[in-house]
Amino acid sequence: MARVTIKDIAIAANVSAMTVSNVINARTSKASPDTVERINEAIRTLGYQPNLSARALASKASRLIGVVVPFTEDQNQLLLDNPFYAEVISGIESALRARGYFMMLSGLGETSNEVDVLAQWNVDALIAIGIYREGLFERLRKRHLPTLLVDSYLTDDHVHHLRIADDQAARRATEHLIAHGHRRIALVTGAVRDGGVIEQRLAGYRLALDAADIPFDPDLVLAGSVTFDWGIDAAEQLIARRATAAFCTADLIAAGVLSGLHQRDIDIPGDISVLGFDNLPVSQMVYPALSTVDQAILDKGKLAGNLVLDLLEGRKPPRETRLEARIIERQSVGPVRK
């Protein structure tokens, strides 16, 4: 049994293919109620499924949104290695689906041609998460697609942005530790990159220190990668540098710090306080439960989806959207030990 096409429906309903097309695409004003009914009936009984490739080809609109995530820092080329991405993507997908669009997911590495893949599928628009490298960014902008950058500070006239107020969030986080009496506060983070979020969070951290008259100590900035393993390593340096608190710019790192401190029998938060960032599910699973900065990842993802569709559908969303983040207090932050 061959696939049932629009032509089959046309024959069954005794109309032309183009009337069927009109009805399918909800241009019902262009057909009499009676015809619409007959066509819908035929669609139901024959089990018609539109061929989306054909539609994309003919209409020059694929209803496909490309979503680009960077491959993990150790270049193992795995999507979704970071639960943060998994959650944003879930949010994006849910928003797209609700509005009748589809997601084409792709990783993006150093030398990768994954952007080409998206071009080949004729995606209507692009959401790129956590982009910083100039080289890759260049490749993105070459196709002049409606583009939304999530968590990126790369500037470009043709690009829209969604991000949290990273500097402010980091400042508040640091202040939260200061309020608990801490003065030797380490910043444990991934690589500080041009146009990335960490740059901004570092700035917020410094602002908080300045405001509290705590001199900035570069030795307390521990930059590695956004991984659990780096957190474990960082724990050792935390101790060596006599930090009493660590502000980690990702929960994944914070989880590693917790684990590294446990290995050395350091009490948390008795000896060292740890504050995370993201409010990933894992932050509730570690021990002690991690105090962290919530950035409502899922909502962020949904918003990203909706913004990019607004953009695509010509509804002129704001060029930049900034979300608020807030601190979630759990058990990993306490007063400084006297």
Added chain:
Amino acid sequence: MARVTIKDIAIAANVSAMTVSNVINARTSKASPDTVERINEAIRTLGYQPNLSARALASKASRLIGVVVPFTEDQNQLLLDNPFYAEVISGIESALRARGYFMMLSGLGETSNEVDVLAQWNVDALIAIGIYREGLFERLRKRHLPTLLVDSYLTDDHVHHLRIADDQAARRATEHLIAHGHRRIALVTGAVRDGGVIEQRLAGYRLALDAADIPFDPDLVLAGSVTFDWGIDAAEQLIARRATAAFCTADLIAAGVLSGLHQRDIDIPGDISVLGFDNLPVSQMVYPALSTVDQAILDKGKLAGNLVLDLLEGRKPPRETRLEARIIERQSVGPVRK
């Protein structure tokens, strides 16, 4: 500047469109080396990108593989909520990409028409993860697509399977606890479903008990959902039922159990031992680090991708592939308290 098509290349290289098509599709035997060179040159200078929708339409092969994951049990319609899926999917995607195929990801809920979406995109084959419900399964098989079921025991003549030896793995896990002197061993699990993996793991658990002459106590089977929150709740029942060890059929549940036990100041593994399943990244992040059953999720995903492509390309992979799982000993299992 309009998109450059195969026709543009044909003109530039002074050949027909079909010769270009042949060269693009690596049927180079059908063209002289000289022609091939001219065509490739034109492709490079003009920056040609094949239109995959057009190719799919004309060739009746989309190189798109549908990947279906069930929506989470609380029906919140979010893909990737479970890190297990995120990891399998990463593996699948990586295998598909390596062989020149693309992934179309879709969730699958109670009433959902997501399978329709995949049909509409003309996916060449299907990988479905963790399917048990008969209703949904029926909808899958109606399209007679090459299908690989991951972690499912639903039988059907037209479907291929990839799974671990769940009964055996559960048996070994239980024996591992028995070897530590435990006799009141609870099984903490998601819903036991027809054709799902948990059914098998329950069987393995019972086999181990039988072999050790430990009577099966239905009160020690705690079935909820595959979530952290359920693990927290289960912790309370563990205590009430005087279990000395818990075998959890998912790390997510085990993490919740750990957390719930901490809340009640139970020492792990001093008072109660906890064993997980999956070896998710989170199993290293919790405290104490979780002993668990490793099922090499990433490799499983890659294998799934390769199996489905073998199937699609007519290489007749085995109808059923069973992977071995092995126990990873960390800190959450210890000898029973006398």
Added chain:
DNA sequence: CTGAAAGCGCTTACAG
């Protein structure tokens, strides 16, 4: 080794 023609399943002006 190369090409002309038909066709994949849709949509889009255009006409009536």
Added chain:
DNA sequence: CTGAAAGCGCTTACAG
């Protein structure tokens, strides 16, 4: 309110 025709960018027999 409805239709005939052309076209989207490819591939597929078929012919030479």
